[in-house]
Amino acid sequence: MDRRKSLKAIAVGTLAAGVVAESCKLSDKKDETKKETDSADASKFTIDRAKEEIERDTKLMSQKFFTEHEMATIAILADIIIPKDDVSGSATDAGVPAFIDFIVIDMPDHQTPMRGGLRWLDMQCLQRFDKPFKDCDQKQQMEIVDDIAWPKKAKPENAQGVAFFNLMRNLTATGFYTSEIGVKDLGYAGNSPNKWNGVPDDELKRLGLSYSEWEMKNCAKYD
């Protein structure tokens, strides 16, 4: 299609004339699309963002909710939940604390349970060890984590701690497995151009499944 022609068709009447003129000027350059999102901030994003999204996300990303003390605690907990193992790195390797810091700004419902849960944890530690969680030694930290990490066997008086740890586990896992390290760890093999020829034969056999004659004959096949 003749791009100039289509731009002209697009241009009539509405879009601010400046934007249209700009598009025309740029029409021979390769990265014209970037310009059309008409904000310098857009360069921060690698996915399509409308103007209102750029404004909102830029604002959200400039905010902080947790204190340094809270962030330090989150980082320790995140690495207890997802440590480095022989398959992949740890939660902090994958940037999980920064994700949690953002997500509580984006989803304010998490704010009170997170802040309150962190304080609950610190108060337990202060009472038992005379130190907040982040300053306890590893043995002390694991003692308290073991009190709240196992919902079925936790004591009723630690129920609030269990609820907090469940949330912390959820956010840590989600942050980790949606990171580059985590996606690789899971072995998610998609999100790339591909042709689907069905379940691999060995897996089909392992699962006790098979394709019907009709499917083998009529379904789409690719070389």
Added chain:
Amino acid sequence: MGDLQIKKNPKQYDAIVVGSGAGGGMAVYTLAKAGLKVALIEAGPMYDPRKNQTQFKNPWESPRRGASTKFRPFGDFDACYHGWDIDGEPYTKKSGTQWDWWRARMLGGRTNHWGRISLRFGPKDFKRKSIDGLGDDWPISYDDIKPYYDRIDRMLGVFGSNEGLENDPDGIFLPPPKPRAHELFIQKAATHAGVKVIPSRLSILTKALPDNKDRGECMFCGQCNRACSVAYADFSSSSVLIKPAIATGNVDVYPNAMAREVLTNAEGISTGVAYINKDDMQEYQVTGRVVILAASSCESTRLLLNSKSKRHANGLANSSDVVGRYLHDSTGAALGGYLPQLFDRKRYNEDGVGGMHVYSPWWLDNKKLDFPRGYHIEYWGGMGQPAYGFGFGIESMNGKHVVHGKQKEAGGYGASLKEDYRYFYGASVGMGGRGEAIPVYDNRCTIDPNVVDKYGIPVLNFDVKWSEHEIKQAKHMKETFKEIMHEMGAIITWGGDDGPENNYGLESPGKIIHEAGTARMGNDPKKSALNKWNQAHDCKNLFVVDGAAFVSQADKNITWTILALSLRASEYIIDEMKKKNL
């Protein structure tokens, strides 16, 4: 606002189309290809997935890892701008009633992210009143629309299988993709439970179309809801219809243009459309020989009701008082869980097409049931791209199942927990019903006398309630789903405990985003707004080609029928113009 004035566009168009989704896109395409000069009024911005790309992006490219926002209710990568809630554009509801209204604001509308489920209505779907006495028959039959279905199958592309089913007609199908692993389990279990499972019918090009060099073959990334940027291999009105229409040179697109009303003259004939340009907040008017509304059922209805004049005192094309009435959505209920057979599964690229590879068309006889009409079943599951919410609730899973030969305590942390996430990944499975509701005279939207949006346009007030028919249908859905899940040994984790207290999990009306019926067609001008050509009884140069024209919406997603009817209406317009009747 000191110099606020109405700017009249001097250009005289052959046709003005309001809305660029399935109905509007097909009208624009058909008219422009025939050489007519078309103005397209779209309330949102221009959109092309090649420029506005979210396809092939990784979860970490979204700061919220694909979670939803108000701007993208179906997630940060979803290709639909806006949804349930738009700042400055409210709607209201009668107390004690429910209606959720999805509004897309972009070129191509909802077709950029829709499920591509492309089902023809069957012969019975046009004659429901004759069969069960409820609702009304359409003024057309399957034979009237079949040639148009055939043509859009060829023009836009749809995969599927010819099954010879009485009310789920065969089509011109591309080959369907093979089922995924969880779909093979479903196929087996559902068949055992007496539920037929066949290849799904989606408008995705599993093979390139023979005569179309602008679109390529599917790349099986499972991301049609992000709109196909590389190959345009899924049907989106923006890339498949509007883009080639613009290339004819016959179309002027007016983006960010919120239509205010349809203008009419002293004889009651429509002369054009008034709109506000959201960029400069100025008022504009365009004129044309024919006005075609395709703004979505309820937006088109709002336009009609807001276009009052001496000749059209009850709103345009509304001497029958049916405009706004018979508003209905598909019924919907769902449940899900996981399949232990799929624990610790082999990793491979299972994305497939953007949606299910198999589905179940309605398979029962209503004479033996306590509710009218049917539903189809959609299925999902498997190894998807991880997104926000991944791993939530592991403590309710990892104490229940043996992992690599070990019975573990629920919850936990550390290397052992990492092992669990890997072990359970890809085992999820779920299903949902989409059924036919009975269109009811009193289920309606009207203009709220007290509320305007930020453009000063009066807004809609909804008054819709489900009846026993829909609730009983949802009950039947849940019973069926549980049976299928049980049959394959799946564990239900959500949606399994619904009962009469919550209408068996029946989604509130509007939630399935298939609204239709508010300017229905019919042969009797006292009981319908449009004739069988989507043409207003009261105003011969006004057409409505979205879901508003539907008499009923079957247990089939309505897009394919919107496209077929819009093609049919557009060719009728061309014919009538040639005959000087328009």
